[in-house]
Amino acid sequence: MLLHNPIWVLCESFEQQKAKQHNEWNIYKPLIALVFQDVHVMIFIGFGFLMTFLKRYGFSSVGLNLLLAAFALQWGLIMQGLWHLEDGKIKVSIFKMINADFSTATVLISFGAVLGKTSPVQLLIMTILEITIFGINEHLVAEILGANDVGASMIIHAFGAYFGLAVARMLYRPALRNSHENDGSVYHSDLFAMIGTVFLWMFWPSFNSAIAESGTDQLMAVTNTYFSLAACVLSAYAVSSLVEHKGKLDMVHIQNATLAGGVAVGTCADMDIGPFGAMIIGFVAGIISTLGFKFLTPILASNLGIQDTCGVHNLHGMPGILGGIAGIVAVALGKKNGSAAMQGAALASSLGFALVGGTITGLIMKLPFWGQPPDQNCFDDSIYWEVII
Numbered sequence: 001m002l003l004h005n006p007i008w009v010l011c012e013s014f015e016q017q018k019a020k021q022h023n024e025w026n027i028y029k030p031l032i033a034l035v036f037q038d039v040h041v042m043i044f045i046g047f048g049f050l051m052t053f054l055k056r057y058g059f060s061s062v063g064l065n066l067l068l069a070a071f072a073l074q075w076g077l078i079m080q081g082l083w084h085l086e087d088g089k090i091k092v093s094i095f096k097m098i099n100a101d102f103s104t105a106t107v108l109i110s111f112g113a114v115l116g117k118t119s120p121v122q123l124l125i126m127t128i129l130e131i132t133i134f135g136i137n138e139h140l141v142a143e144i145l146g147a148n149d150v151g152a153s154m155i156i157h158a159f160g161a162y163f164g165l166a167v168a169r170m171l172y173r174p175a176l177r178n179s180h181e182n183d184g185s186v187y188h189s190d191l192f193a194m195i196g197t198v199f200l201w202m203f204w205p206s207f208n209s210a211i212a213e214s215g216t217d218q219l220m221a222v223t224n225t226y227f228s229l230a231a232c233v234l235s236a237y238a239v240s241s242l243v244e245h246k247g248k249l250d251m252v253h254i255q256n257a258t259l260a261g262g263v264a265v266g267t268c269a270d271m272d273i274g275p276f277g278a279m280i281i282g283f284v285a286g287i288i289s290t291l292g293f294k295f296l297t298p299i300l301a302s303n304l305g306i307q308d309t310c311g312v313h314n315l316h317g318m319p320g321i322l323g324g325i326a327g328i329v330a331v332a333l334g335k336k337n338g339s340a341a342m343q344g345a346a347l348a349s350s351l352g353f354a355l356v357g358g359t360i361t362g363l364i365m366k367l368p369f370w371g372q373p374p375d376q377n378c379f380d381d382s383i384y385w386e387v388i389i
Helices: 006-021 024-050 058-084 094-113 120-144 153-170 187-209 216-243 251-264 274-303 312-332 340-365
Strands: none
Touching: 024 058, 024 094, 024 187, 058 094, 058 120, 094 120, 094 153, 094 312, 120 153, 120 340, 153 251, 153 312, 153 340, 187 216, 187 251, 216 251, 216 274, 251 274, 251 312, 274 312, 312 340
C-alpha cells in the first residue's frame, strides 16, 4: 500500500495519541477545520464560478449560488439534525456543518440544470423541498440500509443531478427548444468558469475524505481521489480532442469532464481499491462525461425535453451512477465491509427519491406566481440585477 511513508507514520501517532488522551476533538480539530474550509471553498467559489460560463448570467451564477448556499446550509443543519436529536435538541458540530455543506451541494448541482430559467423565489422553493427529501434519503441510505458512500457519489451527485433533471423536465420551455441567444459563452466567461473548475479539482480530495474515519480510511480517500482525478483529466482531454473538429479541445469538456473522476470515485474513496483501481474509475468517468457533453446533452434536449443548462447529467449524473456501481463491485469483492445488495438498494433509493421528488418539486415550481422569467429574458442578469455595461 501507499501508506508506508511519513504521512502514514504521522497518522499512526495521531491514533496513538487518541488512545492515550481519549479526546479525538483536541487531536483532530486542526485537520477537521481545514477540511471544513476546503469543502466551504468548493461550495461558494467552486460551484459558483463553474456556472459563470453563460455570457450574460455571471452575476446570477455567483450571486444566486451564494444566496442558495447560505440558505441551504442552515436548512440542511435543521433537516439533518431532526434525524439525530440529542435530548430533544439539535446539536451543532464541525461534522454536522460539513454534512450541511454536503446537503447544500445537492441543491447547487440541481441549480445547474435549471440555470438561467428560474427566479430566485423558485430556487428557494426548490432548496426547501430538495434538502428535505435529501435528508430522508440520506437517513435511509446511511442508517437503515447501512450503505457505504463516503464521497457521496450516490446520495449527493446522482441524487442532485437527477433531481435537477426532473425539475428541468417539468419546467420545459418549447420556446427554448432551439436554444437562446444568451445561452452560450464568450472568451472571458469561460475563463471565469475555469476558476471554479480549478478550485473544485484541487479541493475534491477534501470533499471525498471529509467524513471518512480518521487515519487509514481518510488517507485512502485522499489518495484514491487524487489518482482518479489525475486519470480523469487525461481521458477527458484525449476524448475531447478526438470528438472535436480538427482535434481541438472544447472548453465545456475541460471545465466539467475533468472533474468527473472526483464524482465517480466518491463511493469507493475509503475502500482499498488501490491506485490502479482509482485510476480506472477516473479514466472511465472522463470518457463517459466528455461523450455525454458531446452527444447525449443534445439528445436529452431534443427528444426528452430536458434542457440541462450546465450538463449536470454528464458531470454528476452518469459519473454518480458509475460511482454507485463501482461501490457495489468493490463491496462484493471484499474491499469494504458491507453488503453489495444494500449498495445497490442505496443507488436505487437515491435515483428514485431524486426523480419522484424532482418531479413533484418541478410541478410546484411551475405554478405561475413564483415570478419565473419570460422566455426572452432567460439567461440574462438584467432582469434581477442592476447591470452597468
